[in-house]
Amino acid sequence: MRVEITVNGQPHTREVEPRLLLVHFLRDTLSLTGTHIGCDTSSCGACTVLLDGVAVKSCTVLAAQADGRAVTTIEGLAGEDGLSPVQEGFRQCHGLQCGFCTPGMVMAATALLAERPDPTEQEIRNGLKGNMCRCTGYQMIVESVRWAAANGGAR
Amino acid sequence: MIGSAVPRKEDAALLTGRGTFVDDIHRPGLLHMVYVHSTEAHALVTGIDTEEARSLPGVLGVWTARDFADLPPRPSVPGLERGYLAGDKVHYVGEPVAVVVAADRYTAADAARAVRVAYEPLPVMATVADALAPGAVPIFAPLPGNLALEQQVTPDDVTADLAAAPHRLRARLVNQRCAGTPIEPYGVLADWTGAGPTVWATVQAPHRVRAEIAERFGLARHLVRVIAPDVGGAFGVKSSFMPELFLAPELSRRLGRPVKYVETRGEHMVHTYHGRDQIQDVEVGFDAEGRILAMDVTITVNIGGVPDPVGIGLATLTSYMLGGCYRIPKIAARYRSVVTNTTPTASYRGAGRPEASFLIERVVDLVARELGEDPADVRKVNLIQPEEMPYQTPFEGIVYDEADYPAALDLLLGELDYAALRAEQARRLADPAAPLLGVGLSTFVEMGGFGPTPLFEQFGYLGGWESANVRMQPDGSVIVLVGTAPHGQGHQTALAQIVADQLNVPFDAISVLYGDTAVVQEGTGTMGSRGMPVAGNAVRQAAVEVAAKARTIAAHMLEAEADDVVPVGDGFQIKGVPEATVTMAEVAVRAFKPHLLPEGTALGLEHTAYYEPKNLSYPSGAHGCVVEIDRDTGRVTVLRYVCVDDCGTVINPLTARGQIHGGVAQGIAQALYEKVAFDPGGRPLAASLEDYMVPGPLDLPSYETHHIETKSSFNPLGAKGLGEAGATAAPQAVVNAVVDALAHLGVRDVEMPCTPERVWKVMHDAR
Ligand code: FES
Numbered sequence A: 001m002r003v004e005i006t007v008n009g010q011p012h013t014r015e016v017e018p019r020l021l022l023v024h025f026l027r028d029t030l031s032l033t034g035t036h037i038g039c040d041t042s043s044c045g046a047c048t049v050l051l052d053g054v055a056v057k058s059c060t061v062l063a064a065q066a067d068g069r070a071v072t073t074i075e076g077l078a079g080e081d082g083l084s085p086v087q088e089g090f091r092q093c094h095g096l097q098c099g100f101c102t103p104g105m106v107m108a109a110t111a112l113l114a115e116r117p118d119p120t121e122q123e124i125r126n127g128l129k130g131n132m133c134r135c136t137g138y139q140m141i142v143e144s145v146r147w148a149a150a151n152g153g154a155r
Numbered sequence B: 001m002i003g004s005a006v007p008r009k010e011d012a013a014l015l016t017g018r019g020t021f022v023d024d025i026h027r028p029g030l031l032h033m034v035y036v037h038s039t040e041a042h043a044l045v046t047g048i049d050t051e052e053a054r055s056l057p058g059v060l061g062v063w064t065a066r067d068f069a070d071l072p073p074r075p076s077v078p079g080l081e082r083g084y085l086a087g088d089k090v091h092y093v094g095e096p097v098a099v100v101v102a103a104d105r106y107t108a109a110d111a112a113r114a115v116r117v118a119y120e121p122l123p124v125m126a127t128v129a130d131a132l133a134p135g136a137v138p139i140f141a142p143l144p145g146n147l148a149l150e151q152q153v154t155p156d157d158v159t160a161d162l163a164a165a166p167h168r169l170r171a172r173l174v175n176q177r178c179a180g181t182p183i184e185p186y187g188v189l190a191d192w193t194g195a196g197p198t199v200w201a202t203v204q205a206p207h208r209v210r211a212e213i214a215e216r217f218g219l220a221r222h223l224v225r226v227i228a229p230d231v232g233g234a235f236g237v238k239s240s241f242m243p244e245l246f247l248a249p250e251l252s253r254r255l256g257r258p259v260k261y262v263e264t265r266g267e268h269m270v271h272t273y274h275g276r277d278q279i280q281d282v283e284v285g286f287d288a289e290g291r292i293l294a295m296d297v298t299i300t301v302n303i304g305g306v307p308d309p310v311g312i313g314l315a316t317l318t319s320y321m322l323g324g325c326y327r328i329p330k331i332a333a334r335y336r337s338v339v340t341n342t343t344p345t346a347s348y349r350g351a352g353r354p355e356a357s358f359l360i361e362r363v364v365d366l367v368a369r370e371l372g373e374d375p376a377d378v379r380k381v382n383l384i385q386p387e388e389m390p391y392q393t394p395f396e397g398i399v400y401d402e403a404d405y406p407a408a409l410d411l412l413l414g415e416l417d418y419a420a421l422r423a424e425q426a427r428r429l430a431d432p433a434a435p436l437l438g439v440g441l442s443t444f445v446e447m448g449g450f451g452p453t454p455l456f457e458q459f460g461y462l463g464g465w466e467s468a469n470v471r472m473q474p475d476g477s478v479i480v481l482v483g484t485a486p487h488g489q490g491h492q493t494a495l496a497q498i499v500a501d502q503l504n505v506p507f508d509a510i511s512v513l514y515g516d517t518a519v520v521q522e523g524t525g526t527m528g529s530r531g532m533p534v535a536g537n538a539v540r541q542a543a544v545e546v547a548a549k550a551r552t553i554a555a556h557m558l559e560a561e562a563d564d565v566v567p568v569g570d571g572f573q574i575k576g577v578p579e580a581t582v583t584m585a586e587v588a589v590r591a592f593k594p595h596l597l598p599e600g601t602a603l604g605l606e607h608t609a610y611y612e613p614k615n616l617s618y619p620s621g622a623h624g625c626v627v628e629i630d631r632d633t634g635r636v637t638v639l640r641y642v643c644v645d646d647c648g649t650v651i652n653p654l655t656a657r658g659q660i661h662g663g664v665a666q667g668i669a670q671a672l673y674e675k676v677a678f679d680p681g682g683r684p685l686a687a688s689l690e691d692y693m694v695p696g697p698l699d700l701p702s703y704e705t706h707h708i709e710t711k712s713s714f715n716p717l718g719a720k721g722l723g724e725a726g727a728t729a730a731p732q733a734v735v736n737a738v739v740d741a742l743a744h745l746g747v748r749d750v751e752m753p754c755t756p757e758r759v760w761k762v763m764h765d766a767r
């Protein structure tokens, strides 16, 4: 089937299998490999992207369901002026180690800050509860998001 | 730069989606490999029907064990050689039985599902008790009693010492099976072009992997290139020699196209090797003050269905560390490694040492409980004192380096406000409406800086050293090649900090490369908390040599003696003559002008160092955990987690804190959430992230971290390593807190993981 999906502002029209997952569309069809796959049960959140501005797990969405919609991936976050505040927060506060959960974590945090510009620690933990990190133990991720909240927010 | 909390060099790429993990790599004509895994725990394979799978469009083939009969076995326990796929028999659910290659991953998965395997079930032994039972069916013919290894680690006989001790107690402790669960699963991409393969793989020791692949295929090592690109966490589980490391290159050779294998999470949970899984029987003798006089320990390890050459002997490390940070004069230790119909076990963060620390820290608490003493006081009575360092343990060759265990405990007790916590605990106990409060301590020591070559050889490595090449470019910038293969630890950053200090070069002018056998000189890898104590020292040593040569050249340029030239600012000057200076960049250019160099000076400005550690290092510290237990549900909440860590010299406080946090998180996870369980029929009960409870952000607390920095005299940097410290220290801090909260009920032990269900049951049974 034919889908037209706008990814990071760029429209893409492709012929896809109806069962193709959005995450594979991004990674394999468009070679946007920043979005990762960490599980097969919608548990880990490594595949989190924004679909029309809402954080979704792209392993749980068919490419067909994204037809006519806009996707933002980790590749679309940094602007001409460099890293987004969330990305910079993760760098400043060592919110990543291996970096595998990071794209999903950064996208989820971006969506969280868009909704709640000044979240408490508990609100951050709650907002990221669909995302797993095996390296950091989360505290420095929480600190990263708070840094971002204080330095520009969701942009 | 050593000691500064600089943000990492690694982050810019990883934060923008421009990291390179194995599954991100594409090659022209790429094919996808998928396993067919055993669905039986113990069975004869009576037939494999591949016809339907082969007939699917896009499938290039299906292969079974006999198709690889010509390949020499995988790295194995001698006498128990393991192939790549199960042959006539399967030994656990998840064991690969066949392999499918197709043009895309969806088709490959379809084809794997279409392969029909016929089994004739055999009796299943999913526990060590079942496997050791009289008359149990042997899982392997050469192991009639399913005992793969029985090891007497100390010749000490403590029977008389125990008999003479004023007090004695026995305990059985269980260190449950855990799954490493890096968020990136295992992956391999092999592209066999010309005379040999290039293999991208999620591994921790690329040179070792290269050697093993070369040996299997009868190739000279230069023809095999192994690359560990960005690796998404490993925690030891990516150090095992999984069959895909060899099958992907072999199939690439046969098919003449690149072949990629990336396991699914479901596969990871049953296929990639697990860790821990020890039952520990301990008897300890002590006096009225709680001074431990002798200890007798028997460890039984469940090593799973196909013995792993590392997994089979890990309890040796457990045995070595049984004394913890205490002065225990006599320890008798032995272990048995038992095969069962479960996924094999091998390294997981700490690999053998957390199990020891858990044992001794639980034992100290039991001793305190028995005597009605405070666990902090019993620790103080037994702690090795700083003036006794280096301390020879009862185990030959196990000598602890400098540390101040009592100071770490004191700092911890102060930070916890221990007396106030005890008062609050008593207050809550008296108030039936208040949740119970428990405080747990863990004064731990572990083994890091792996390791002197003779020790590391036992695990099949060429050596225990690490290598570094430090090379100055003609513009004064520096490239470092190091033999480690980090996967989140931040070596690009920390090693650059070490070089910056030695060479007086800006941090931003240094790049660190690793993980590619075609680029990096012979190396060892990343495991065993060896990054800073071993690789850090190799890098330092290479940089020292480069600095010395730069100084010689600078002296020549300044027409002075080398001894009269000192580093200043961005170069050198003649001591006391501020106008007589040269910059490092000028020296760097000069190093490439043979006609302008001092007599006998070799061209270029670089040095390769191999650093062999004289000894292991012994990171230590004191952790404290405060938990609250809901009286009605048994739910445990960690209220505070406080760490005092002594990893020796801290290179980068930011990344050091990250390592501690991550380790503690995994330790708390083991204590409260995680367990790989099997039903009596050997069916895995934790086959996905829905069933295996990797904690999320709401399940873990904030951590309070403090440092004591006692430099190790065993290496020039004074670093001890810290990748495994948190995971080693934390489980027993949490369990001690849980048991402490329930002590008034007469509870002595709660088995991990301390789930609400289990805690509730313990509380209920105790009433
Ligand atoms: S890959 Fe989508 S939730 Fe894990």
Ligand code: FES
Pocket: A095, A096, A097, A098, A099, A100, A101, A102, A132, A133, A134, A135, A136, B183, B232, B233, B488
């Ligand atoms: S940084 Fe490794 S999983 Fe989060």
